[in-house]
Amino acid sequence: MNMELSRRQFLGTAGAGLAGTTLGALGFGGVEEAHAAAIRPFKLFNTTETRNTCTYCSVACGIIIYSKGDLKKGEKADITHIEGDVDHPTNRGTLCPKGAALLDIVKSETRLQHPMIRRAGSDKFERVSWDEALNKIARAMKDDRDKNFIAKNADGVTVNRWNTTGFLAASATTNETAWATYKAVRSLGMVVFDNQARV
Amino acid sequence: MTAYDLEPGDGVHPGKPVTVDRYTVGARINHWITAISLVLLAISGLALFTPSLYFLTALFGGGQWTRAIHPWIGVVLFVSFSILFIRFWRANLWKGEDNIWLTRVRDVLLGHEERLPELGKYNAGQKFVFWGMSLLILVLIATGLVAWDQYFFRFTSIETKRIAIIVHSLAAVGIICVWIIHVYAAIWVKGTMGAMTKGRVTGGWAWRHHRKWLRELVASRRSNAGTPRTPAE
Amino acid sequence: MLKPAPNPPVAPVPAKFGDQDLLRKSASTIKPPAERQTEVAKLIDVSKCIGCKACQAACLEWNNLHEEIGTFNGSYTNPPDLTPASFTLMRFTEWVNPETDNLEWLIRKDGCMHCEDPGCLKACPAPGAIVQYTNGIVDFVHDNCIGCGYCVRGCPFNIPRISKVDNKAYKCTLCSDRVAVGQWPACAKACPTQAIAFGTKEDMKKHAAERVTDLKSRGYKNAGLYDPPGVSGTHVMYVLQHADKPSIYAGLPDNPRISPIVEAWKGVTKYVGMGVMGFAAVAGVFHYLIAGANKVTPEDEASAEKLTRGEKP
C-alpha cells in the first residue's frame, strides 16, 4: 500500500479512536462490532482500457493500459495501471518484471517535462521555449551543412554527403516515427546515421 | 533490637486513639502510580489476552492505542515499582515469625490473630505479595521487552518471541492473582485502606496486626524523644 | 498451458465472495455458511521458475506498494527479506546436488501460504483483523488490525510483517480483490512461464500431478507436491523437484505446523488463566462471606494507647 496515504489514514483512525474512547467509556459501545470489508474494491472498475504493446524488448507483449479519462473522447487521460493482455498470442497476459512495472516508467519522476538548454561551460540546464530550441537547432544544422556538405568527391563523382552532423535514432519509437525521421534526416544527405540495433 | 521493620516516616502519635504513620506521601504516590499502572496493564493486557475482554480496548481508544500504550505503562510500572522496591525491601525480608505465621495460616484466614506471633511491619502474606510482585514484574518486563516489536523485534527470534509471550501471559495471570489477594486483604482487614490513603492507621490496627512493629515504633519514639517527628501529612 | 482468466472487467461486477463467506474470523466465534465456496489455490512450480521477479513487480504495482531501494547483499534475493511492502519475494539458493554434483539454482517464491489452519488467525487477538474465506483465502483487515504482531508468532512460515509506518500487519492477500471478480492474483497473471498458476485447489493438484510426472521423467525422482498436512494443507502449494527436502528451498519448513507454544498460549493458557483469576476473585468473596471482616476492636485501641503511654497493655 501507499505508505503516505496509509499514514494519513492511520492518523485519521487515531483521531476516531480518541473520540471513541469517550463513547467507549460510557458503555464500550460497539468496538468489538467494528467491521471493515477485507476485500479492496477492484481498482480497474470505471477505467478506460487501451491496447498497447510493451515498450521494452521485442517479444512485444500485448498490454492493456487503464486510465482515468479517455483520449478518444478528447478527455485528459491519467494512466493508473498497466497489465498484460490475455488475448495476445505471445504473452497471454503475462509480463516480465519490467513489463509488470511499466507504470513506473510512464510516471517516472525523471520524465522530461520541458525543453531545456545547457549553454557552453554551464553547470546547469535552463528552461527554453520550443520555438527557441527548434530555431537554434535548425540554424546550427543549416550553417554546418552549408559549410561541410560534400557535393562531389575528389574524383568528381556526385556524392551529396553530409558527415559532420550525426543522428542516432531510437529503438522504441514507432515505424511511423522512424519513417518521418528517415525522410527528414536522409533528405539532408546525412550519412552519420545509426540506431540502437547493436546494444 | 534490630529495627529494619521501621521505614523512614513511620511514627506513632499518642492520643485517643493512637495514630500511627505507616506510609509517607512519597510512598503513597509511588504506590498508587504503581497500582494504577498495574490495573491499566491488567485491563489492556487482558483485552489482548482473550477476545471476550477485547472490548476493554475501548478504554484506551481502540486496539491500536491499547497495543501501543500497554508497553509504555509497563515501563512506568517497572520504574515506579523499582522505587517502591527500594523503599520496602528491607521490611519485607523473611523472619522467623513468618514461618510460624505460615504454619498457622488457617488461623490467619479465620481471623484468629491472637494465636499468631507478634509481627513486624509486614506479615508473611504481605511479604508474599511484595516478593511475588517483584519477581513477576521482572519476568513481565523481560518478556514484555521481547514482545515489544515496535522497538525490539530484530533482537530475538520468532521462537523466542513465542516463548516470551506465553511466559508473559502466565506471569500476568500470576500477578493478577497476587493483586487480587492484595486488594482483597486490604478490603477484608478493616482499617488497612487508611494506610495507603491517609498514610495513617490507628494504634489498635497496628496493635492487632503488626504488634512488633508498633512496639518498635514506641521504643524508637522514646529514644528519639528530644527530636519529635512531625507526622507525615 | 493453463487457460488464463479473461482480461479484467472495467464495468463493475458483483464480487464472487465476501463477508457472507467467512469460514473463520480472528478472535470471534462465527457460524460459517452451510455451503463452502470451491477452494482456490495458487500453485508455484519451482521447476518452471526463472526467478525473473515479475511476480514481485506485479505485486508491488497491483497493491500500490512502495518498497525502499536497498543495497546488494551478496544474493539476487532483493529485498533481502519480506517486508510490509513486499508481500512476495523470490528466494535464491545455490544448491549442489550431492547425488549428481550438478549445481541447481533453486528459486522459490516466498509469501503467504494461505493455510487451511492459519496460525496467524489463531494468534490474532483483534476481532475481525484476520479472516478466512470459505474458498481458503486468509486475509488481513487492516482497519481492525492493532499491530500487536501476534500473527507473526502464529505463522509457521514467518510471513506477516508489521509496518513501521502505520503499525499494521501486511502480507499477501492472494489478491482477494482480483479473485473476487474472477481474476488470477497479480503475480500469477504476470508470471511469464506460468510457474505460478491459479485455479481451484482440485485443478491445481491435478496440474501438479502432471508436472511431477514430467519432472520424474527428467530424473527428479523425489519430485512432489508441497501441501503440508501439518496446517491441514495450504492454498498456496509448491511443486518441488526435491519434495523430500523442502528446507533446501531457502528454509521452506519440512513439516510446518502451528507452534505448540502458540497452541498452548491461545488454548490452555487462555482458559486456565481466566479460570485461575476467576477462582482467586471468587475465593475472596467466599472467604469474606464465611470469615467476615477482620475488624480492629476497642480493646486493640486501648492496648495501643497503653503501650504508647508506657503502660503494660
Place this chain on the structure above:
Amino acid sequence: MTNSWTDIRNTDLVVIMGGNAAEAHPCGFKWVVEAKANRGAKLVVVDPRFTRSAAVADYYAPIRQGSDIAFLSGVINYCIQNNKVQWDYVKAFTNATYIVKEGFAYKDGLFTGYDEEKRDYNRSTWDYQIGPDGYAMVDETLQDPRCVWNLLKEHVSQYTPELVERITGTPKDKFLKVAAMIGECSTPTKTMTSMYALGWTQHSKGSQNIRTMAMLQLILGNIGVRGGGMNALRGHSNIQGLTDIGLMSNMIPGYLTLATDKEPDFNTYMSTRGFKPLRPNQMSYWQNYKKFMVSFLKSMWGPAATAENNFAFDWLPKMDVPAYDILRAFELMKQGKMNLYFCQGFNPLQAFPNRGKLTEALSKLKLLVIMDPLQTETARFWENHGVYNNVDPAKIQTEVIQLPTTCFAEDEGSLVNSGRWLQWHWPAGSPPGESRTDAWIMSQIHLRLKEMYKKEGGALPDPIVNLYWPYKDPSEPTPEELTRELNGYVVSDVLDPNDPTKKLLTASKQVPNFGVLRDDGSTAAGCWIYSGSFTEDGNMMARRDNSDPDDTGAYLKWSFAWPANRRIIYNRASADINGKPWDDTRKLLWWDGAKWTGYDVPDIAPTAKPQDVGPFIMNPEGVSRLFARGMMREGPFPVHYEPFESPMVNLVAPKIRGNPVARVFKDDFAQFAEPASKEFPYAATSYRLTEHFHYWTKNNHVNAVLQPEFFVEISEELAKEKSITNGGWVRVWSKRGSVFAKVYVTKRIRPLICDGKPVHVVGIPIHWGFVGAAKKGFPANVLTPFVGDANIETPEFKAFLVNIEPSTGPVA
C-alpha cells in the same frame, strides 16, 4: 527470427547459447517452458555463467566467452563424423553440392586473398565455378573434392572434441553430451531451435558466431520448419522496425543500400544489385530490386522524382566508407570532425564502449540535441557526479538541447517484434508537461530547414525543398498518414498492357502487396517489405483475431508479419523436394499437386513447382549457403578467432590477434590488453539482468528495488584466491578504466580450464549510471573495449580482460 515466439512451442530441443532468453525475454521464454511441458522438449544452455535460463535447463555446459565458433564447429564436425546429417535437406536446400572456384583455400586461420595492411580480403576466389551455361556448377553425388560439402568437412575436421575443450574450457564429456543431443535433431521428425541474442552478436566476430549455428541448423534440416530456425531474440521493442526502415548509415528501407562512391550513377548502382538466378528456373527475388528502389524514391520525393532525374537517385548520399556506424561517429567526434549530434531515445554514453573516450568525444561537439522521454546520462555528460562522472563543466563547451518526447503510452503506431510482426498500438494517456511526439519534432526541424533553404539557398537545397511532405498538418503527420506511405500507394493508374481498357492499379489506392510495385514511378512505397500492412482493406497491423487453426502457433490473423504476412520464413523448406512435409505431425506447407497449401503464406509463388524453385529465394541460387561466397568479411567458412582481449592465444592460428578483418582505430589498439596478459588476467563479460532494461529502468522505482546496487559476479575459487568476501566491495579495472562494485561470490561461475590453465570469469551487469531513481553506480562501459564486429560493428561487450581486488568502496 526466422520463426516466431509462439512457434517455439513446436520444438524438441532448445539450444540457448549466445543468449539468456529466460533472463532477457521471459515472456517469449514461456514457449520454451511450454515445449518442455507439453512435448517433452529438452533445453540445453551453453554459457560462461549458470544463468536463469540454465536454472530451468535439462543440461548446462560452461563455455569460455568468445569461443562459440570453436564449440559449434566442433558440433558440425561431430555431426559430419557421426552421420548426424539430414541428407535430403542438405542436398536439396543447401549449396553443399556446389563446386567452389579453384584458388580458394584456407591456411593458418586465413583464407585466400588476405591483405594485412588493409585488414581485408580480396574475395574474388570465394565463389562458385560457373559452367558454360552461365549457371553455378554442382555435383549431386558430393564426390567432387571442390564441392562445398567436402571443403566444409575438411575445414571443420580440426575442431575435435579435444581441441574444443582446450579452446572453450567446456569439458569434453559435457561437449559430447551437448553434441549428441543436437545430433539427434538430424532426423526429419526432430527439430531444434537456436535462441540467441547479444551473447553472440557482441563480439568482434559476432556475425560468424551466428552463421556457424545457422550452418549447423541447415545440416540438421531445421530452417524453415516449425519448431526450428535461427531465432535472434532482438533487444528493443522496435529495433527490428528501425532496421527494416533503414535508419542506419548505408541503408534504404527494406534492406536496400545506398550507393558507394564507386557507383557514380543509377545504372552502375543497379548492375550490382539485381542478381540473376544462379540455377535454372530459380527465382531470385532481388531481380525486383529496381521496383522497390524506385517506389522508395517516389515516396521520398514524390512528383520531383521523375524518370528523367533517375527518380532523384543523386539526392541520396553516397558512401565513401562501409558505414558511419556509432563507433566511427564517436571516433570522428573525438578527432574533432563532427559538430552536431542528435540522440533520439538513445543513451550512448552508457551504451557504447570505453566511457572515457565517449566523454572526450562528446566534449568536442558544438551542439548535442537530445530527444527523450527520460533523463539520460548522455544529456548530462557535462555534469559532475563525483566518482560516477568526474568532469569539469566549465571546461566543456558543448551546448546541449534536451527535448522532452512522449513515450509508448502516449503515442500511436506500429512496432516490429522479433518475429517480424508489425503490431499497432493506441495512445492511452496525456503526455506530461510540454513533451511532444518525435514526429512533431522531426517535422519542425524539417519545415524550418525547408523554409531557410527556400529563403536563403545553400548547399544542394533540392532534396530538402522537394522532400515529399503531403500531410494534412505538415507540422505533425499522423501515424496513419505515415504508415500508408510505408505500405505504398499507386501514384498513377496502371493499365493492363494486354487490355488497355482494364486498370491493373488505380491511382491513390494503397498497394495490396509488394508484388505490384513498379519501377516506372507509377507506385510509391516507403518500405517495400511492409507492403500489405495498410491496404485498401484497412490497417492489417491492428488486427486482433487470435485464432490459430490446429494450434500451430502461426496466428495469421493477428497483426501483420513482413514479408507478406509470412510467419516462418523459408517455409518452403518444411517440405521435401517433392513438397511432402518432413514431419507429418508438424506440417507447415505442402504441395497438393497444383499449389502450395498449409498454415503459412508460402515464400515462393503458390504455383511454383516443388522441384523447380528452391526455398531460399533471396539467394540467386535458391538454396542456402553453407559456403557464404563473398558475403562475410572473414571468409566463406567460420574460423575461431579470439576476442581482441583474450586470456589466451589463438590455438588454431597463434599469430592472429582478434578478428583479422575487424576495424580497429589506431588509438583504440593501444588500449587493448595483450593476449594472456599478466596485468589483466581475468576474462570479463557484461550483460543485462532480467530486472532491468538497459539504462531505461534506472528511472523506475520498482526495477531499482528489484536489483538495487551495482555488483560483479565471480567464482568462489577466484574470491578465495583474492581474499574477496561475498557482498563486500571490489575494484575492477581494465586498460580503459576502473569501477567500484559490490561483489557476488557465486557457485554459478566456475573457473574454466582452457589449454590446461584456469580462466576466471568476471561477470559485470549493466544498468547503473548517475541519473534516475536507482542508486548511483558505475556503468560497465567504463571497462569495455572500443572495437566492433567486422561485418556490422557491434561492440565487443562480451569478452574482454580485467583485473580485480578487494576494496572498501568508492570515496564519495
